[in-house]
Amino acid sequence: MTSIKEKTSGLVTLIPIISSEPLPIDQPDSASRTWLFSGIFWMSVTMLIGLVEAVKLFYPEFLQGVPALAYGRLRPVHINIGMFGFMSMGYLGATFYMVPRLTQTPLFSERLGSLTAWAWNLNLLAGCLGILMGFSKGKEYTEIPFPFDMAIGLFVIAIAGNLFSTITQRREQRIYVSLWYILLAIIPFPIYYTLGNASKFSGIEDAVINWFYSHNLFGIWLTTLGLATLYYIVPKQVHKPLYSHVISFVGFWTLAAFYPWNGGHHVIWGPVPMWVMTASVTASIAMFIPTFATMVNFGGTAWGTWDIMKRDVSYRFSLLAYLCYVGASLWGTGLAVMSLNAKLHFTNMTIAHVHLGFVGFGVPGVIAFTYFYLERSLKLKYSRSMAEWHFWLTLIGIIGYVVSMGISGWMEGSAWEAGGAPQGTMIDRYPYHVARAISGLVILLGQFLFVGNVIQTINYPVPLETKNEEHSTNNLQTQNVTIS
Ligand code: HEM
């Protein structure tokens, strides 16, 4: 039986203050821990930078005069740390945890998994310092300069290889839906990434390729890993099978069929061929099918679980992630309607949609997994009161952010549609920008409590009652598929 000390000692791979023991990088779950805790670290960093940006948008003198802290440099750093630091690493932490359990097979190489996480961290740090020093490639979602951009591509291949090799050697032959989503992320993403970052096209062709890649970065890489995590933890949190495996497959295959072709909706009304726009708008509207399937499936699974919701903060975060995923996706489908896009493109409405997706779905998903991991895997008790504060601060902050940006976006779109001067709306949207910064601060305070709670839980371990059914890690039967 592995002791709590042994189980948590892998955490020193990221947070040296937690333990002074040597760095074990080849024990089970050590790769998962390194990815997960790195993701949480980057989450706080990207939010801090987001907050600085938010303040600069209504008080431009803030931190003025330092070139590295100029808005134009901080914004791409915020985005790249958000995508590659926080979300990729957080969800890869969950993925490295899920794959050995879903396949009933040890990870192909824990050592490779941990080393790629470390290399990814250092490379991302170097790439972002490059952007701050003014070496950005200057194209959205591919700003990280050479050679660090290419290194990410190599690491993505190493990660995919490690996970894929485990899956091909699996002992459990049946493939649970989470594993389908993981395969959908790891097989094509190395190709998308290379295409986007090594593209030698120029002009409008380059824009179309770039959006094909960027959209798949959020859709096929981050969203699928997020959904895989929710499909894994929610049935365990509610102690019952998924509402419907058939619906989960309808959701999976329609998402796999339509999501990759959504990229063109980012250039609606741009100088691109009409067929590119029409095809991507059609695929975006068709995304209603997987969104609806997810809505019904998680809704059905969650039905009647109000008691669990009240007492289990981790489950509440899962539900928040689920609701925001559905909300962001329906909102995105609306934004892809060409007449609405004409009004709302270039406004804060896109920023509201993006943050409902990332802060509403991405952040709570990683948090839900982390609390789940502390309890179910390490069998440690975290502070319930800190977690409650964390939940309410996060929820209030997300609502404040999305509502303020949504109203501001609608107002801007309406003013521009009526032929108003952009300067006018800049003054009008001032209070909404202040409200967004306050909301960002509230979210960030919540995450500081979260990080403190995690560090305290590991540093001063209080074991959970192992006989407690609620926290049991026994196998859970989800209809005909066993996940452990
Ligand atoms: C405290 C939380 C956060 C705050 C205050 C914040 C703030 C901001 C601000 C001010 C912008 C620039 C908006 C503009 O150019 O008009 C932005 C953009 C962006 N943020 Fe955040 N952010 C936060 C969290 C996150 C997180 C966790 C992610 C995760 C990936 C993220 C991803 C993005 C992306 C992708 C954009 C670019 C959106 C676009 O170009 O349409 N943000 N954020």
Ligand code: HEM
């Ligand atoms: C059915 C699902 C979705 C559809 C159809 C969709 C649609 C759209 C559309 C039409 C835009 C362009 C808005 C504009 O610039 O005028 C957009 C932007 C964006 N969406 Fe979504 N969305 C979906 C889900 C999501 C989710 C779940 C996330 C995050 C996890 C996300 C992240 C983003 C980002 C980051 C951008 C901004 C890109 C940029 O301009 O820099 N989307 N989406």
